[in-house]
Amino acid sequence: MTTARPTDLPETPLSEVLLAEPRGFCAGVDRAIEIVERALVRFGAPIYVRHEIVHNTYVVNDLKQKGAIFIEELADVPPGATLIFSAHGVSKAVQQEAAARGFQIFDATCPLVTKVHVEVAKLSREGYQFIMIGHKGHPEVEGTMGQLSDGIFLVEDVADVARAPVTRPEQLAVVTQTTLSVDDAAEILAAVKARFPLVREPKQQDICYATQNRQDAVKVLAPQVDVVIVVGSPTSSNSNRLRELAERLGTPAYMVDAAEDLQPEWLADRPRVGLTAGASAPDVLVQAVITRLKAMGSVAVRRLPGVQETIEFPLPMGLGNKSMAEFAAQRS
Template structure:
């Protein structure tokens, strides 16, 4: 049995925060000239990072690698207060490409901390978004990665306790962990709107609908991409074999043995170009039809920072958020 149909998930690929972050780097290069320094990968996608490197972006982790007076962009994942302060102290011109939905979490943390709250953060240790959010405060944020961690966490007090979430988690896992937090700390304060971003939610919802209809799921995304990893795990959990690939070259012919219908999606940091290349590669196996599922249409667009919009003054201000 050969592959005879590709079912394309809708929505898939770039979200508004990723679009904005990439555009910030491209506009900064166009306006101020190469090189433009970027702290951490602007988004977690190998192709995107390599494309921006070719245009003149230099990706760094340590601000000591950035020369004085240079232009610096913070990645879409956000940074800690310490990194932000160090960048200011070093006198860089700063453009903040932090996703506004991550900034929303930072603002919530700052507001509630002033009211005396401690926090439980649901997220993956070491992920740059988690480091950025936890780094909004010098103490008082406790990271939990699973339900087991919830039973071990020891906040200093429980009268004022709030929960926040990494924006790119599995919706189902986060809900399970949040339920464990509520069970242990019934008075915990939760965000008015969930912290998991609309794009993460929509892409996972699409995979939930698609997986039962296909024989194998392919997720286009880089190994470091949290939301892409969650899509692959979700399909597997629903009983459909699933593989994550960084590019069409990574496809293995044996994945399609006996598989008539292939489901294809892409994480929020993966460009549509890569999806098209994967389609062409699978078509070589004899596929005859490519069908796009009905799905949520995403129209959200985030504004660019001041100083990068068309017609803004040529010299960047000292700090732009």
Template sequence: MEITLAEPRGFCAGVDRAIEIVERALEKFGAPIYVRHEIVHNTHVVNDLKARGAIFIEELSDVPPGATLIFSAHGVSKAVQNEAAARGFQVFDATCPLVTKVHVEVAKLAKEGYEFIMVGHKGHPEVEGTMGQLDQGIHLVEDVADVARVAPRQTQKLAVVTQTTLSVDDAAEITAAVRARFPQVREPKQQDICYATQNRQDAVKLLSAQVDTVVVVGSPTSSNTNRLRELADRLGVPAYMVEDATELEAEWFAGAARVGLTAGASAPESLVQGVVTRLRELGAISVRTLAGAEETMKFPLPKGLKIDS
């Protein structure tokens, strides 16, 4: 059995930055540091930060006065931002800059009188954060059928935005349905789906053509990780998602000569290597890495957390 590693896989720049913000805050201000929602959707990452003194909360009422608070990489609504300011917390925003870009676009076009159709998954924290940038005027669609049900107040000024971690193919199909129903709809100059999501999905397409089974490392709450497993499955390859090596089942690999391995954008490389070790125990004798897009993106830290020169 041969293991083929997708490239790129695992951590993206937004996740790297978010985790580093929590780590720096713990170093600089000491425990506890409060984080609204899981900083990124990975159980191992969250548990590691909990052990170091991070406390994850959903309601700001659970944060004591004067505490240091961090917003997760998924972004938050205006209401949450305003409540945090009113309560006087020291706030560091770990929202991925690519999510912030969508928020800025929504705010800018809203001032020009636009309503929005948002393509995304109901209940996902990124969607709640983006829709919460405005009091009203953002209509959520999860699939093509939803597009037919949208009832904007007007259609002259309508714009479409998307969650950054969607399936590229699904988003394109839904956006095409929006365009067909509302030909004047304004689309972003550059798609909202982030470069890392796109790159990891492209890598899975390449991987799936060369292997018998695909394993995706990541947590079930991670949207981009779920999309990787679904994509491999859609391409006709048996695909399994695991949080770590302990969840691997030997029967998945019965008769498989080539196993593909990738990881969602919030999964550490250490978990991938743990899966490689376990697959070797199950009979894998070699590991190769596919060529893929090289990622050099790095996002700056918020003021107040940068290393003193």
């Protein structure tokens, strides 16, 4: 008697899972989530957060269960409430409205995004216009462009560069969304420099260290595997860039928000699986995907060598720098 093959197993048995290094949470995401959790401990629920604190469904749902309320309009926040700005940053107009409404505000903007905001403000006072390389509608782009009332022009691709209505090419600077594809940004920047030879570049590139490191890790991972799985939510820019990069390198790639999104047909005749995660995806989701891959037949999990990240960012004043356990105990 022949036993039927389970329908959730690929036709070709899996042999190995290769883990990219680094992957998952970056320092800015860790900091943003901890700000919300500490605010909940200190002030109690509800805590209001403008926009998703980071672009990950699991993280947002977990914080909702703990008492965070995510809003887009400040009119939805009651007077006297505690409000947190998301890791993506906000415009000057949002900052001013929030202050005028009298909220208690904690800013969870990633310090690397804040660095871009500071650079824009400084050079604007010196008379510069700006080209911003980024994706229209992304909250980080809206926050950075919203640092100025005018004189900053968004370009999403090389074709946009030719249309940028710059009027002061001798006083022009370029800034970049921190979560872009490194290669795509370099191509667009080359077009900017070709049209505007005097353009001022940042002293340090705006694409953050974590985005760079995770893309470099995929460049190492993709040639060694038959398929790449990226753990990340559809709204996550840096997760989408990882999937696109793997595909550009010639390796089929798919993104999953959770382990149950993994489809057996993706793994058919692809016994060696590469696994990574965007900077806003927690390790618990990666481990769940590994568990599902083992159930689907993988016999080994191997971690590739890579950069070890040690960067930490300080918390805002008023939320303390004790460990979360010490902080919670102190407030209880």
